[in-house]
Structure formats: structure tokens, C-alpha cells
Amino acid sequence: MSKSKKRIPEGEAILDMPELTMEELNESFRKRMWEYKQFVKFLIKGVGIKDYSKILEIGPGPGWITILLAKANPTLKITGLEISEDMIRVANENKENEGISDQIEFILGDAKNMSEIKDKTFDAVISHDSLHHWEDPIRVFNEIQRVLKENGVFCIKDGRRDIGLPAKFIFNIAKLFISKTMSYYWKTSIMAGYTPEELNQILNQTKLKNRYELKTDLFDLIIHNK
Ligand SMILES: C[S@@+](CC[C@H](N)C(=O)[O-])C[C@H]1O[C@@H](n2cnc3c(N)ncnc32)[C@H](O)[C@@H]1O
Secondary structure: OOOOOOOOOOOOOOEEEEEEEHHHHHHHHHHHHHHHHHHHHHHHHHOOOOOOEEEEEEEOOHHHHHHHHHOOOOOOEEEEOOOOHHHHHHHHHHHOOHHHHHHOOOOOOOOOOOOOOOOEEEEEEEOOOOOOOOOOHHHHHHHHHHHEEEEEEEEEEEEEOOHHHHHHHHHHHHHOOOHHHHHHHHHHHHHHHHHHHHHHHHHHOOOOOEEEEEEEOEEEEEEEOO
């Protein structure tokens, strides 16, 4: 086991707060467009999302990944399942402003109980930066397995808590260029993240047990199908 600090969970839904509305948070998310584009490239080339796929994104937040993916391939249909009504409001505004409404639908729901979604509905399930918020990741991973078609693909990317010295160095430099609020939320999300060992332990208790691969980089954990 790595000797990382104790995990400090964050709540599930990100909602409007007196000090930060979701419209304001959206402006900070917008600044992460380069990172979102890299993820979308990986989804298409690395994970192999095919034309005409029906995709579920868990926790799309303001919806930038959904929008970029829809723009990258106009044959895709994407459902963003989001637990926060405030985030859905902003995601719908972004979708309208980007003129990309017919490929995307944002729905209110909780990934640990997607009872409104039938078994084997989706060709792909994706998620970015949301896992560390999930109250019950085992139930969410089992739900992912349930709503995926037989040969469906999945990719869940999230920050890791056990970042090493190079990532800490980059974080400290980046802090000089971003707002205090953003560096606060970045830090709390790192502290809520899992280590690779913890995530393997979780996944091995789920129905995805024999279907996943876990990769890591400086900041992130990436789970995808074998
Ligand atoms: C840090 S944001 C990331 C948003 C977006 N994916 C991105 O990378 O910009 C995490 C999102 O996951 C949502 N979320 C957390 N738990 C959820 C759950 N159980 N079901 C659906 N959405 C959830 C939060 O409300 C929030 O919008």
C-alpha cells in the first residue's frame, strides 16, 4: 500500500454556493479545454468509440466533454446523467450556445441507481473527474456493467490522491496562475481521489472485475475495458 494521506471524501452533487455559482465555476471549467480535448481524442482513438454509438456520460458537469465529443463525431448520441440540477442548467446553456442540441441530452439522475435506464442500452460509458464524488462506487460500477451492451466499451478517468513529487511541483506552479477558489477545489479533489491500490480493491468487488484495465499517469487514474 502506498503511504498517501487519508482520503477526505467530497459530497456528490456540486451545487450553487453563495461564494460560487455554477455559471462562475463554468468559466473555470472552460479553461480546461485542452485537457478535455486530450480525453476526447483518447476516447475516439484509444478506447475506440465507434460511429453511431449511444454513449452515457456520468457526471458531465457543465458538459464540455459531451459537447466536444459530439462535435468530434456528429453520428454519436450522448446522454449526460448528472446528479446536480444546477450543473444541468449550465450544461443546457452551453449546449444551446454551441448549437449542438440534437445529439445531446442531459438528464437528472444518480449513477448508483440508474433504474430509469434499461439493461444493455449503451455502446459506451464514460466519465471524467467524477468518480471521487461517488458515494458508493461499487454500486456505480455495477450499474455501468448493467447498462452497457455486451461488447460495450468504458472509460472512467479521475485524479489520484497519491501524486508524487513531479505532480506536486506542477500543482504548486499552476497555483500561481489560477484563482484561489480553483486551487482550493483542485486540492480537495486530489484529497478525495483514490490510489491505484484502493481502486483495484473496489473494482475487484464489482461485475467489471474481469473486464477492466487500470492505467495511471502523474495526476490520473484511467479505467477502461480490456
Ligand atoms: C468535478 S465535476 C466534473 C465535471 C465534468 N465531468 C468535467 O470533467 O468537467 C463532477 C460532477 O459529477 C457529478 N456527480 C457526482 N456524483 C454523481 C452521481 N452519483 N451521479 C451523477 N453525477 C454525479 C457532480 O454533480 C459534478 O457535476
